[in-house]
Amino acid sequence: MYRIDLHAHTRFFHGHRRLGDAYDPLGVRLLAGTARARGLDGVATTNHDYCRRFEGEVAGVAMIPGIEVSTSRGHVLVVGPDPPTETRPGELTPGETVDLAHDRGCAAVIAHPYRNSTVREVDADFDAIEVNGKHPRTREWVERLAADHGLPMTGGSDAHYPVEVGRAYTAVDVEEPTPENVVRAIREGRIEARVDDWLPYQLIGRLYRSIHQGKDQLDAPDWATPGVGAPPKDE
Template identity: 80%
Template sequence: MYRIDLHAHTRFFHGHRRLGDAYDPLGVRLLAGTARLRGLDGVATTNHDYYRSFDDELAGVAIIPGIEVSTTKGHVLVVGPDPPSETVRGELTPTEVVEIAHERDCAAIIAHPYRNSTVREVDASFDAIEVNGKHPRTRAWVERLADRHGLPMTGGSDVHYPPEVGRAYTAVDVTEPTPENVVAAIKDGRVEPRVDDWLPYQIIGRLYRYIHEDSDQFDRPEWATPGVGAPPEDD
């Protein structure tokens, strides 16, 4: 089993592309170095709406290509050997993203299904559903959702600051953590989400829950409690 964080970002800021492009080589090294300290074997670089190629391995940690696509209904992770290099925020439907992912031999994963997203309601050939490190208490909700759709679950920290890496990750049953092997494991269900309950991560999780609920980005399933937050409008 390899421990791979399947949702990570190389920068902690957005909206400054040229500055971000200059920072990314440092950001990925900080990410990989911290992942190594946390005992991870790999990390997927899933930056918002763009993919940038990095070394296959840094600091002894496998770097898995990926992108987090902002679809018309929320975010979808595309992870694998050949993710799209760039997407336009809010332009593609979840179904179109899944088709693009599969054409490129990648896996398509529903990201944080209860945060500012209605992707979970889309009937498309997703490969997995994520247990997100920012909201570990939603795991029971995700388990019920995954069971309903017959999909495996992955884990990802959704890290933007390097110290957050590994608060959620995926145990991947492969002989070697290559992008191709990781994709095959996801599609075969040879994955299991893990959540680190280290005290600092618990505190971070509570902080993110407060932030996202206060900004109306968090949506509880109707069967659990009355929903809060407004999901993206249908396009």
């Protein structure tokens, strides 16, 4: 089993594309170095609406190409050997994003399904649903959602700062962590979402929950609302 963070970013800021492109080579080294220190075997670089390729290994960590597509209904991760180089935010529907991913030999994963997203409501041929490291308390909700859709779960930290990498990751049953093998394992369900409950990660999660609640970006399933069901405890 290989431990791969399937949702991470090489920069901590959005916009300023030229500055970001200049920063990415440093950002990926910081990301990979932290991942190796945390005992991870691989990282998928899933920057917002563009893919910057880092082939093979960086700092001894396997790099999986990816992109986080801002669809018309929320974010979808596209990971694998040939993700699109760039997408326009809000231009693609979730279904179109899934088709694009599959046409390019990639897996399509619903990202953070309970944060600023209604992708979970879309009837499309997704390959997996994510347990997001910024909101591990939603894991119980994601498990139920995954069971309803008959899909496996990935784990990803959604790291924008290197210190965040590994909060959540995916145990992948492959002989070698190549992009093609990772895609195949996701589709065949040979994966397991894991969350690291290290105290600093718990504190980071609480910080992000406060931020996203303040932005009114957090949602919950109907059965978990007051009077219907209790939300899961914080991890």
